Amino acid sequence: MPASSRARRVGSVAVVAAVTAALSAAASLPSTAATAPVAAHQVSHTPVAQVTPADWEEGLRSYFVLTDPADVEAAKKAVVDNGGTVFAAYDKIGVVVAHAKGEKFADAVRGAAGVQAVGATRTSDVPKEAYDPQIPQAPTQQEPSEDETVQWDMEQIRADEAWEVTTGSPDVTVGVLDTGVDDQHAELKDNFDASKSASCAYGKLDDREGSWRDTGSHGTHVAGTIAAAKNGKGVVGVAPGVKIASVRIAEEPTGLFFPENTVCAFMFAGDKKFDVTNNSYYVDPWQFTCPDDEDQAAILEGVKRAVQYARNQGVLSVAAAGNSNYDLAHKTTDSSSPNDSTPITDRPITNACLDIPTELPGVVTVAATGDSDLKSSYSNYGAGKIDVAAPGGDPGNQDQGVYSTVPGGKFGYKAGTSMASPHVAGVAALLASVHPDASPAKLTALLRKQAQDLPCPEDDRCTGGDAVNSFYGEGQVDAAEAVG
Known part of the structure; x- marks a missing residue:
């Protein structure tokens, strides 16, 4: 699939620039340059016949x-x-x-x-x-050579001030449901929990060692934004003291996130008692899944049940709003679906059609901002649809991209609501660290409460004709306020 198409699907729009000589295109975005035994997962499903x-x-x-x-x-x-x-x-x-x-x-x-x-x-x-699922090959690692600096996105949400209070608890786990994670990256390996990592690609759990590795670069970049180590080198995540786990749901060779993969991942997240999951994608093959179609109705219900199962086990799910500059509160057409075959041009849709998982009940929906605190041009929006906002960067300006980890011990810039969502997942992890008994509903309320209001710019879409802020929801997350 062309990189531009996949970027829109997964929730990140472009890598802004390469910063090491070895960086290359991969995963869902053009990008700068993905292990240990895990426990069997048979809590939520009964064994079925093995296939060969x-x-x-x-x-x-x-x-x-x-x-x-x-x-x-x-x-x-x-x-x-x-x-x-x-x-x-x-x-x-x-x-x-x-x-x-x-x-x-x-x-x-x-x-x-x-x-x-x-x-x-x-x-x-x-x-x-x-x-015949293959374990992704482990990339050759290089040690970070650059000194750690505070990135603009971390300053924008005051993560640097939050670290003076806490970097997060190692008892808190954030699950990265994505393309996988390079668990051997120097900035991630000390925080990585292999016992809670696996692959759900193709719709069946694969808990073999290394099955969770990154098949691109997207998931590793997300993981770094959440919890890259504060070790004087490279980058720092929002909550560098918490644990991260990887549940790979992207298939090879397509890179798509199908419904059966997503259900598997949320069930695994619930069984492993993650505190937070980050979901920087939409469930393929439909950008908007509609209940008036028999097939899509079953997808909606199946994924909804899995998300609710995870929530009932204490998991807060955070998701990217999407990168189509689309008003989620006023849906009309969709020309990008299905993306695993021939898309239907101008497919009529209504507000009953949902971008999942981000529009499912109980999921925190995240819009993207740039370094000027304004909505990023690509970010989806919608009155009553956006919960909070966070830095997602500008794909046209290297200095305004989100800088994070990519496989092989390297670093790179990406931009998108995919990059905004892990900032919120990181703040949620900090909240879970200082409120260890908080339920998903309580964490959601705290996320909304600590957010800093962002006024609507002179754009009629922001207010949607009423007093609701459709660009930023309750505002931009503030890590210092969250822990203070």
């Missing part, structure tokens, strides 16, 4: 089969009885991931007893890699 490369065949499609948790076994039987395979199952939320061939599968299973909904999770075939 020989089980894959051309023309397989992936489906959500939704049911009441009490009827999961009946739903699995309906899948098998109609020629499908149960690829994964999340019994506690009643979500079965099925693979099958043929146009009649979905309709046949929809008619089975106990089945609430069935929907295709992608408009393309299941890739062969789903049956």
Whole structure:
């Protein structure tokens, strides 16, 4: 997929500049230049039949089969009885991931007893890699050579002042749900928790050592903004004292984040009791997922259940608002979906169609600002849609990009709401550190309370015709206020 298209999908718009000689294009953004045993994850789903490369065949499609948790076994039987395979199952939320061939599968299973909904999770075939997932190669590391300096984005949210009070607690874990994380990066390895890291690419948990490594650079950049070490070298994250974990949900070779991958990741986050997750992407293949379509309705419900499961386990989810300069409160058309096949030009949509996970209940939605405290030109917005804002940078100006870690021990600039969201996840981690018993609802309230109001510029879209600030929500996060 062209870099510009993938950048818009994942939530970051462009790398502003390369800062080391070895930097190269990768992942969802043009960018400057992704290990240890983990525990098995069988809390939220029952084991299913193991698949091998020989089980894959051309023309397989992936489906959500939704049911009441009490009827999961009946739903699995309906899948098998109609020629499908149960690829994964999340019994506690009643979500079965099925693979099958043929146009009649979905309709046949929809008619089975106990089945609430069935929907295709992608408009393309299941890739062969789903049956033979490879562990991403570990990059060669180089030691940071530059002295640590406070970046403009950290000064803008007063993180440097917050560190005088606390850098965050090691008892707090932020899960990076993304392209993976380079856990051997000198700025990340001491804060990385391998016991809470895995891959959910292709829709089934892979907890082999190294499965969580970055397949691009996006996730490593996000991780550095959250918790890069305060060690006198390179960069510093918002909460350098907390732990980070990686749940890779991006597939190879497409780099897409499909619904079954996302459900797996949120279930894992809940089972591992993360305090916060960062979600700098939207769930492919639909930029806006609509409930009036049978397939998309099943996607909406399946992902919603997984997000709610994680929230019920005490996980606060933070997500990027998106990079289309789109008014989320007044949706009209979408020309970018589905992005795994041929997009539909000017597909009519309504406000019932949601950008997920960012528009799901309980998720903190983050808009991006530049170093002038103004909404970044690309950032989505919308009255009643944005919770808070944070620095996302300017893709046209190197000095106004967000500078963070990239694989191989290197550093680079990126810009986007993908870069804004981890600032908020970092502040949420600081709040969780000073309020260890706070629920996700309480942390959300604290995030809103500590934010510094940003007035609307002279732009009619900001007020939306009423008193609501549609650009910044409650304002820009303030780390010093959060810990003070």
